[in-house]
Amino acid sequence: MQKQNISEFNFEQCQKCAICTTVCPVLANNELYPGPKQAGPDGERYRMKNPVFYDEMLKFCLNCKRCEVACPSGVKVGDMIQNAKLTLGKRSHVLRDTMLASTDFVGPLASAFAPVANLALGMKPVKAVLDATIGVSKHRTMPKYSSQTFESWFKKNKQSEQDAYKNHISYYHGCYANFNFPQLGKDFVAVLNALGYGVHLLDKEECCGVAMISAGMLKQVRKKAQHNVDIMKTAVEAGRKIVTVSTSCTMTLRDEYPHLLEIDNSAVRDSIVLVEKFLYQVISKGDVKLVWKPDYKAKAAYHAPCHQERLGLGNFTIELLRMIPGLELTLLDSHCCGMAGTYGFKKENYETSQKVGKELFDGIKAVNPDFVACECETCKWQIEMSTGYAVKNPVSILAEALDLEATAAANK
Amino acid sequence: MRYDVVIIGGGLAGKTAATALQAKGLKCAVVADGLSLRDVDLKEFVAAGGSLFSGDRVVKANVEDGRVLSLVTERLEDELLVADNYILATGKYFSRGIVADMNSVYEPVFGLDVEADEDRSGWFDRDFAADQKFMSFGVRNYGQGRVALEGVVLTNLFAAGEVLAGITGIEADAKEIIVKSALDAVANIN
Numbered sequence: 001m002q003k004q005n006i007s008e009f010n011f012e013q014c015q016k017c018a019i020c021t022t023v024c025p026v027l028a029n030n031e032l033y034p035g036p037k038q039a040g041p042d043g044e045r046y047r048m049k050n051p052v053f054y055d056e057m058l059k060f061c062l063n064c065k066r067c068e069v070a071c072p073s074g075v076k077v078g079d080m081i082q083n084a085k086l087t088l089g090k091r092s093h094v095l096r097d098t099m100l101a102s103t104d105f106v107g108p109l110a111s112a113f114a115p116v117a118n119l120a121l122g123m124k125p126v127k128a129v130l131d132a133t134i135g136v137s138k139h140r141t142m143p144k145y146s147s148q149t150f151e152s153w154f155k156k157n158k159q160s161e162q163d164a165y166k167n168h169i170s171y172y173h174g175c176y177a178n179f180n181f182p183q184l185g186k187d188f189v190a191v192l193n194a195l196g197y198g199v200h201l202l203d204k205e206e207c208c209g210v211a212m213i214s215a216g217m218l219k220q221v222r223k224k225a226q227h228n229v230d231i232m233k234t235a236v237e238a239g240r241k242i243v244t245v246s247t248s249c250t251m252t253l254r255d256e257y258p259h260l261l262e263i264d265n266s267a268v269r270d271s272i273v274l275v276e277k278f279l280y281q282v283i284s285k286g287d288v289k290l291v292w293k294p295d296y297k298a299k300a301a302y303h304a305p306c307h308q309e310r311l312g313l314g315n316f317t318i319e320l321l322r323m324i325p326g327l328e329l330t331l332l333d334s335h336c337c338g339m340a341g342t343y344g345f346k347k348e349n350y351e352t353s354q355k356v357g358k359e360l361f362d363g364i365k366a367v368n369p370d371f372v373a374c375e376c377e378t379c380k381w382q383i384e385m386s387t388g389y390a391v392k393n394p395v396s397i398l399a400e401a402l403d404l405e406a407t408a409a410a411n412k
Numbered sequence: 413m414r415y416d417v418v419i420i421g422g423g424l425a426g427k428t429a430a431t432a433l434q435a436k437g438l439k440c441a442v443v444a445d446g447l448s449l450r451d452v453d454l455k456e457f458v459a460a461g462g463s464l465f466s467g468d469r470v471v472k473a474n475v476e477d478g479r480v481l482s483l484v485t486e487r488l489e490d491e492l493l494v495a496d497n498y499i500l501a502t503g504k505y506f507s508r509g510i511v512a513d514m515n516s517v518y519e520p521v522f523g524l525d526v527e528a529d530e531d532r533s534g535w536f537d538r539d540f541a542a543d544q545k546f547m548s549f550g551v552r553n554y555g556q557g558r559v560a561l562e563g564v565v566l567t568n569l570f571a572a573g574e575v576l577a578g579i580t581g582i583e584a585d586a587k588e589i590i591v592k593s594a595l596d597a598v599a600n601i602n
Contacts, residue, residue: 019447069446069447069466070467072506073508074469270489277491281491312468312486312487315441315464316491331459
């Protein structure tokens with residue numbers, strides 16, 4: 001008698017239709033990568049028999065999860081590949097991968113010496129040395145570090161005012177807003193405060209671990225994940241939602257923790273909400289009022305990052321941006337930018353990363369916007385480096401388009 | 413999120429319905445589970461202001477007094493999709509618009525009334541090349557794509573394409589049949 005079974009990652013639901021291979025951005029540009037069908041369900045069948053069948057070429061997967069979004073049968077193709085990499089992959093370039101992935105270890109160091117670090121990382125000889133020694137591509141423009149972290153700015157300037165608001169949320173800012181681009185965090189606080197929400201930090205937030213998962217640092221990342229779940233529990237018990245800005249952090253905190261790391265986040269998962277969804281919901285319920293600047297005018301092109309496609313929340317961003325009078329919005333065709341977090345930094349991936357992004361870059365140039373709207377920080381690095389167009393997070397766009405003082409007065 | 417019409421399914425039937433409804437000036441959303449025609453054929457729909465929820469699926473429907481009130485999707489969670497009218501265009505077995513288990517054939521989102529033999533032995537012919545009866549199973553069509561829940565015809569949900577009983581998708585003129593069924597369903601909505 002035939003039995004119905006439920007396997008991990010919906011493995012047995014694969015019908016071999018191969019539609020995942022049509023959307024894989026790596027397969028089209030790197031012949032060494034076997035593609036999501038072979039790397040995923042086909043390979044899994046062999047790996048289950050004997051791990052010796054693990055193919056090291058799986059390292060080329062950039063974890064965009066487009067295969068999962070495309071799958072009509074609900075197979076978790078991307079998770080399956082990540083899991084194989086995590087449990088069976090050999091780690092090459094240990095030093096580089098550890099450095100790239102340990103964002104909240106490297107971040108404070110680089111921030112402390114920001115002027116020196118930024119200067120050095122911009123210099124050709126330094127880049128040549130990094131390329132030759134640890135395998136960070138010399139063609140890559142390195143992200144800038146900020147000398148003042150978001151957290152230290154917030155504690156010094158804003159924290160004491162937050163209890164005075166009538167509503168409260170906890171803010172998971174992520175490493176990028178903290179170490180590289182505190183302006184994003186400042187914009188977040190400005191918008192949320194104007195809408196009448198007090199912003200609170202979590203108790204010693206750590207990196208979500210998305211880059212460590214890519215680097216196969218299972219032990220380290222599980223420790224971070226457990227810590228983050230614990231501190232988020234405290235916030236949830238205080239009745240606060242945990243609002244996030246990064247789509248990749250959000251996907252990791254909500255989905256990768258239980259699916260890949262076997263960390264139980266059920267007590268906090270439903271309370272972790274991407275800022276665009278949070279804002280759309282409070283605005284559409286009529287909980288808050290918005291006052292726009294009368295003279296705001298801009299032309300934007302929206303790029304939905306891969307992990308936003310996976311989260312499936314892009315329509316919240318689109319609806320929010322459409323609310324802005326004076327913003328002319330074009331939706332770009334959905335393509336991966338090729339960066340995929342730390343992937344594009346790696347010497348062996350640089351060329352693939354640029355080829356993958358080409359369709360998106362061409363699309364942006366055809367629109368010729370004032371800026372690209374995008375929720376993802378690493379898409380920002382890639383798009384800004386490869387096209388010259390500025391990329392703005394939707395929260396920053398809102399901060400520019402809203403009359404923040406008048407909005408704050410309306411929500412008192 | 414509020415729309416005039418929510419279309420479940422982004423295949424040929426869903427796309428036909430979505431573009432036809434959009435042409436009537438209605439605000440539409442398409443929920444498409446997995447890649448079908450969405451990236452190719454729904455570009456114009458999106459460019460014209462339509463909303464596409466790709467890689468998402470409806471997991472539950474709230475129905476009261478013969479009327480669909482809202483839909484719950486896997487990704488939107490607590491944010492419901494609310495519309496005046498709904499189109500079901502989820503296809504047949506491959507796309508899970510119709511599900512067959514060992515003893516029954518059912519429509520998984522709403523639990524609509526289906527046309528299917530109760531006795532499993534009548535579902536198929538052991539002759540591989542013969543007409544297979546299960547291919548024509550599907551949601552019972554009460555005319556123009558109207559559908560029913562336990563015999564009560566719903567007032568604002570209409571089905572189109574292969575999810576309907578009698579449409580197999582392998583007829584020689586399958587495309588025409590599917591497009592016509594979608595336009596029939598659309599004709600119910602003003």
